[in-house]
Amino acid sequence: MTALRADAAVAWAIARxxxxxxxxxxxxxxxxxxxxxxxxxxxxxxxxPDSRRLTEAAPGLLWLAIVxxxxxxxxxxxxxxxxxxxxxxxxxxxxxxRAIYLGKALAGLGAMLVLGGLLLPVVAILYGIDLAxxxxxxxxTLVLGAIGFAAVGTFYAGVTVxxxxxxxxxxxxxxxxxxxxxxxxxxxxxxxxxxxxFGELGSWLQLLAGFDVVMLVAxxxxxxxxxxx
Numbered sequence: 338m339t340a341l342r343a344d345a346a347v348a349w350a351i352a353r354x355x356x357x358x359x360x361x362x363x364x365x366x367x368x369x370x371x372x373x374x375x376x377x378x379x380x381x382x383x384x385x386p387d388s389r390r391l392t393e394a395a396p397g398l399l400w401l402a403i404v405x406x407x408x409x410x411x412x413x414x415x416x417x418x419x420x421x422x423x424x425x426x427x428x429x430x431x432x433x434x435r436a437i438y439l440g441k442a443l444a445g446l447g448a449m450l451v452l453g454g455l456l457l458p459v460v461a462i463l464y465g466i467d468l469a470x471x472x473x474x475x476x477x478t479l480v481l482g483a484i485g486f487a488a489v490g491t492f493y494a495g496v497t498v499x500x501x502x503x504x505x506x507x508x509x510x511x512x513x514x515x516x517x518x519x520x521x522x523x524x525x526x527x528x529x530x531x532x533x534x535f536g537e538l539g540s541w542l543q544l545l546a547g548f549d550v551v552m553l554v555a556x557x558x559x560x561x562x563x564x565x566x
Contacts, residue, residue: 347433351440355414356447373406373452374459381463391464396526399460400482400519403453404512410448411490412507414441415498434561438491442556445487453479466530474529474538481545482522488552489515495563521545 380398384390457475461468468475493511497503525541 343433343436345436347436348440348443351437352443352447355441355444369406369409370452370455372409373402373456376402376405377456377459377463388465392466392530395460395464395466396523396530398464399456399526400522402456403449403482404486404515404519406452406456407445407449407486407490408508408511410452411445411487411494412497412503414444414448414491415494416503435557438495438557438560441495442487442491442553445491446483449483449487450479453483468530470532471529474533474542475526477542478522478525478529478545481542481549482518484549485518485545485552486515488549488556489518492552492556492560492563495560518545518548521548 377398380394380401381391384394457468457479460466489511493507493514496510497506500506521541521544525538525545528535528538528541
């Protein structure tokens with residue numbers, strides 16, 4: 338019990354530090370939001386004025402924007418510390434490596450939730466979608482999707498942080514792994530916006546939850562080896 342409390346305290350301290358660093362780097366945060374919003378806007382123009390097509394494409398485009406913005410975020414959470422040697426110093430601390438992973442993942446989760454929360458109303462405005470009756474399932478989908486993305490993104494950001502071509506390698510390694518998450522998140526969002534006429538929302542949310550558990554356990558168990566390299 339004491340060890341769990343210590344891990345939780347370390348994870349919270351790391352997440353808080355990363356969150357404060359993100360808030361200080363306002364230009365990086367603004368560029369991520371601008372990029373994600375630009376993705377939604379450009380695809381909206383590409384699909385044309387057909388409201389039905391925009392409504393059908395909205396869930397996929399929402400998660401595409403979240404993924405693109407999230408890639409920038411999880412990479413930056415590691416890159417800042419790797420550039421000044423702070424990541425190596427952090428690895429020397431006498432704390433459990435899983436606590437470091439959970440702290441990084443928690444910071445990534447917070448950033449993903451903020452990003453998703455800001456993009457939801459943008460999607461509603463651009464694509465003419467009524468979110469009034471779908472807030473609870475949308476929030477559940479966003480939270481579960483963000484947890485899985487943060488779990489995978491934190492691990493692969495640690496894998497690629499010391500690579501020269503890390504900006505290229507991170508999406509190449511990460512995107513195939515999060516394909517099930519992206520599929521489940523898009524399907525759950527579609528069901529939530531459509532009123533879940535076929536009763537499939539629960540199944541997709543269960544898939545997201547299972548994905549989250551597997552990836553969090555795997556990441557916490559293996560992240561320490563990345564810090565030793």
